[in-house]
Amino acid sequence: CEKDDFRDLKVLITAGPTQEPIDPVRYITNRSSGKMGYAIAAQAQKRGAKVKIVSGPVNISPPYGVEVVYVKTADEMYNEVMKSYADFDILIMVAAVADYKCAQIAEKKIKKKDEKLTIELVKNPDIAKELGKVKGNRILVGFSAETDKLVNNACEKLASKNLDMIIANDVTQEGAGFGTDTNIIKIIKKDGEIVDFPLMSKLEAGDRILDEVIKLIGKNGVD
Numbered sequence: 001c002e003k004d005d006f007r008d009l010k011v012l013i014t015a016g017p018t019q020e021p022i023d024p025v026r027y028i029t030n031r032s033s034g035k036m037g038y039a040i041a042a043q044a045q046k047r048g049a050k051v052k053i054v055s056g057p058v059n060i061s062p063p064y065g066v067e068v069v070y071v072k073t074a075d076e077m078y079n080e081v082m083k084s085y086a087d088f089d090i091l092i093m094v095a096a097v098a099d100y101k102c103a104q105i106a107e108k109k110i111k112k113k114d115e116k117l118t119i120e121l122v123k124n125p126d127i128a129k130e131l132g133k134v135k136g137n138r139i140l141v142g143f144s145a146e147t148d149k150l151v152n153n154a155c156e157k158l159a160s161k162n163l164d165m166i167i168a169n170d171v172t173q174e175g176a177g178f179g180t181d182t183n184i185i186k187i188i189k190k191d192g193e194i195v196d197f198p199l200m201s202k203l204e205a206g207d208r209i210l211d212e213v214i215k216l217i218g219k220n221g222v223d
């Protein structure tokens, strides 16, 4: 039988990559298909939640009935999330946001000329970190895609962004991370508890993450 434990809860999810333009024909981006974020959205909706995805450019279809707002840049994702978060109980940041954008976007296509080309980058807003400052008793979940020091790096992000929980995935492992239909996740909670999962579909991983979120809601008493 289907659970409806997310009935009356509103879940906001960021998913996919951001694209930071260099000139009219080029951009900087990250390797994200949107599958992990869309899978969590599908399962949250199935369990009764009202779900909104703020999505970077992806090639997959959103789950039926889920509201999606498409954005391209980190600034656009930041603005959309900041405009909406107050209406939501649970904020799940799955997007692979570009940490940097071009200091200046060239108006015309940059021509091939010298042997070297330098592009100056400046920091993008950190959406999860800004939410951490204003979240109140909302549940804030982050993700951490790592190639080394998985738990250490994830714990550092958990603390610095004031998250309630972070999902660590080692993108060097077969079947985990970007683009795949599967993932291998560790759920790390604010109290230091780590729950380790084997390879599973992103849909199933989504359900396991939502199980931990609902336990936290019991404790936090989001109304």
Ligand code: PMT
Residues within 6 Å of the ligand: 014, 016, 031, 032, 033, 034, 035, 036, 037, 074, 093, 094, 095, 096, 097, 098, 099, 124, 125, 126, 127, 128, 129, 141, 142, 143, 144, 145, 146, 157, 169, 171, 177, 178, 179, 180
């Ligand atoms: O989309 P898929 O192909 O299914 O791949 C899924 C995934 C690998 C992208 C996903 O599982 C994942 O790990 N997403 C986080 C990617 C990442 O490396 O995040 P980060 O370490 O740069 O950031 C940590 C957290 O802060 C994340 O929750 C991120 O969404 C958030 N963040 C980061 C930077 C920024 N400017 N704003 C943010 O909100």
